[in-house]
Amino acid sequence: MLMKYFVPNWFAGFAATSLLLFGCAKNEDMDLSIAGVAVADANFQELEDAAIRGGVVTTLSNKNPNDLQGNFTVFAPTNDAFARLGLRTAADLIALQQPFLTNTLLYHVANGTVTGAALANGRESASALGPNRRFTVRGGNMYVNGSRLVATDVKATNGTIHAVDKVLLATGVDIVQSAVALSTSQVFVKPELTFLVEAVLYCELAGALTASPGSAPLTVFAPTDQAFRNLGILLKVPLVQAKDIRLLPKDVVTAVLLNHVVGGANGGKFTPELPDQTTLTPLGGTPLTMGPFANGLLTVQGKSNATPANMVIPDVQCTNGVVHVIDQVLLP
Known part of the structure; x- marks a missing residue:
């Protein structure tokens, strides 16, 4: 649950x-x-x-x-x-x-x-x-x-x-369990974040996103399923259902996923706590550009994205950090 x-x-x-x-x-x-x-x-x-x-x-x-x-x-x-x-x-x-x-x-x-x-x-x-x-x-x-x-x-x-x-919004469980709950229709009647969960399993990153004693909190930008489908159109790869993420090279998907996770001083941050008009360095190392703080939200843009991503569901509190659901995949 x-x-x-x-x-x-x-x-x-x-x-x-x-x-x-x-x-x-x-x-x-x-x-x-x-x-x-x-x-x-x-x-x-x-x-x-x-x-x-x-x-x-x-x-x-x-x-x-x-x-x-x-x-x-x-x-x-x-x-x-x-x-x-x-x-x-x-x-x-x-x-x-x-x-x-x-x-x-x-x-x-x-x-x-x-x-x-x-x-x-x-x-x-x-x-x-x-x-x-x-x-x-x-x-x-x-x-x-x-x-x-x-x-x-x-x-x-x-x-x-x-x-x-x-x-x-708060889940009472860690980031991975929260994403799994969304993907298995425990939150919305319609599943969401199914591509993200499949990508995390494919790249064997679940352990890095799971709460453990003493672990530092994380800020995670979580792309919607439609964001991944749109990425498939951009890459000319048919990302129709979650398992299709495995059509992409594992190292590429891993690099993309790590571009969505921020730790350190900006880990576990709600929107009013995030810096605006500057860059954040995710675990993948390629800086993300944060837009202005407006109406309680910020945009976030990957280095290879033509436009910034918007927060669709911001400020979801998990036991090991905060998740902001976004409408684009952030490309390094």
């Missing part, structure tokens, strides 16, 4: 909610629970739809039994945050496997109260799912992982709500 953590299902308060953040002043006297605050704002319709699809069964209308004060903290994705993943309606959510969606919602929740004032550059915060979230300041904005906080400290009788502009 991509999300290995099991958490008691107390998250169903979202099943009838969208979060009232922009309609409530911070200092307004509140006597509503998080679920009660949540209903009125259309900016969070997709969060409501996601919670219904996620099958959560208890409610954030109630006090949190795991906190002495009975509080939760919720980092709440806006409609625009879901739209970044191509999720704009309730019907779109059918593309996601339900267990993955449920665990994703849990990753947005913390026990207790985490106020906006307590968020500081470099600080970490535990989640209900298990993995910690990390806070970064860039350009005067506060980010949690790669998601910008767009509203903070909306009070409720059972906790605090902060709004974010990207959906937070």
Whole structure:
């Protein structure tokens, strides 16, 4: 399973909610629970739809039994945050496997109260799912992982709500296991990253991308299946299905794969932590050119690419690093 953590299902308060953040002043006297605050704002319709699809069964209308004060903290994705993943309606959510969606919602929740004032550059915060979230300041904005906080400290009788502009994603397993989960339809109903997984196996690089005690974190740029198919068109090699990657010489595929993995000082970095308008040196040694940091994203370009690659799904937290899914193969 991509999300290995099991958490008691107390998250169903979202099943009838969208979060009232922009309609409530911070200092307004509140006597509503998080679920009660949540209903009125259309900016969070997709969060409501996601919670219904996620099958959560208890409610954030109630006090949190795991906190002495009975509080939760919720980092709440806006409609625009879901739209970044191509999720704009309730019907779109059918593309996601339900267990993955449920665990994703849990990753947005913390026990207790985490106020906006307590968020500081470099600080970490535990989640209900298990993995910690990390806070970064860039350009005067506060980010949690790669998601910008767009509203903070909306009070409720059972906790605090902060709004974010990207959906937070964490897998609970290492980079290889995460890619395998995508390729075997444990995340999206439709398989993804099948070419990448096949290429890693072909080149015997799984060990280098697997978590081990004391190993340094990695930043991995992971090309989509369509990115590999497009590469096949460019090379005039029929890359139709994942096994076709073995039509290419093993040493060539190895060099290309190593061009997607960054370690050292820039390993394990979310988008706001990555340098822009400069180069990064991947394990393959040929520098990658990073574009400007804009709207929480960066482009990345290989030396032999005519155009930069865009981040399709950025900031996926794994146990041994961070994966950014991109729309091109980066060529050395």
